[in-house]
Amino acid sequence: MPRFGSHIRRCREKLKKGDRTYSVRQVAARVGVEPSYLSKVERGHEAPPSEAKIRALARELGEDPDALLAMAGKVASDLQEVIRRRPRLMAQLIRGVQFMPDVGLRHLVVRARRKRI
Amino acid sequence: MPRFGSHIRRCREKLKKGDRTYSVRQVAARVGVEPSYLSKVERGHEAPPSEAKIRALARELGEDPDALLAMAGKVASDLQEVIRRRPRLMAQLIRGVQFMPDVGLRHLVVRARRKRI
DNA sequence: TGTAGTATGTACTATACACTACACATTATA
């Protein structure tokens, strides 16, 4: 798994090539943190920020929030809430799919969405 | 949702009727915490303990760990790990089932287990 | 070559988490 910080840095540098407003300072300002903090996070000198800041970063960089949260070792709080509402069933479901290949999982997702069980 | 502490207390008191070793002190000792701490947790004067201690409590009281963790506002770390391995697919699955009734969810669990997709 | 903008280093902070240690009053029991 790619480290959170280095991934953020790559994304930001890539965007910076076409748009100079993607400097550490400006992105930090838009996301709502101090530039030195973002710098440290990007270089892995500091742990990843809170879920809220990660979401802001994801928006800013056009990345998937759930993927970024995962790299930060976190799980979105709305997903946790869904699990906590029906802990036993959700635990069975999640442990049940843990070794299922992506294809199978995608089928399950489609079925869940269509509500045709 | 029942509060974590009061639920624990009810469970323990019930067991205590048939077995005097289910006192605050003795359960605390077996679980590996100070009795005063367990007492405070049970009365809601202190936040629920860590995942490890909750698991120990679940074993001690014959309760489901995932259910207890949910009451404590937590999600088992092994489930979080499963989600973090495939964040986007798992997020889609979990958000997809959030409004599905229990019956539907149970069907999905069975399918997941049988790997017949 | 000056300066505007940029990245980073150092030091600090406030809050939450997850408890321990011990004293004390009460209750049960032998």
Added chain:
DNA sequence: TATAATGTGTAGTGTATAGTACATACTACA
């Protein structure tokens, strides 16, 4: 009734989380 066990109150601890504030050094470019 002595003593053993029980439940609870008060106070304090170490660590992690999630950052800020400011100074310093570098870099581009006009």
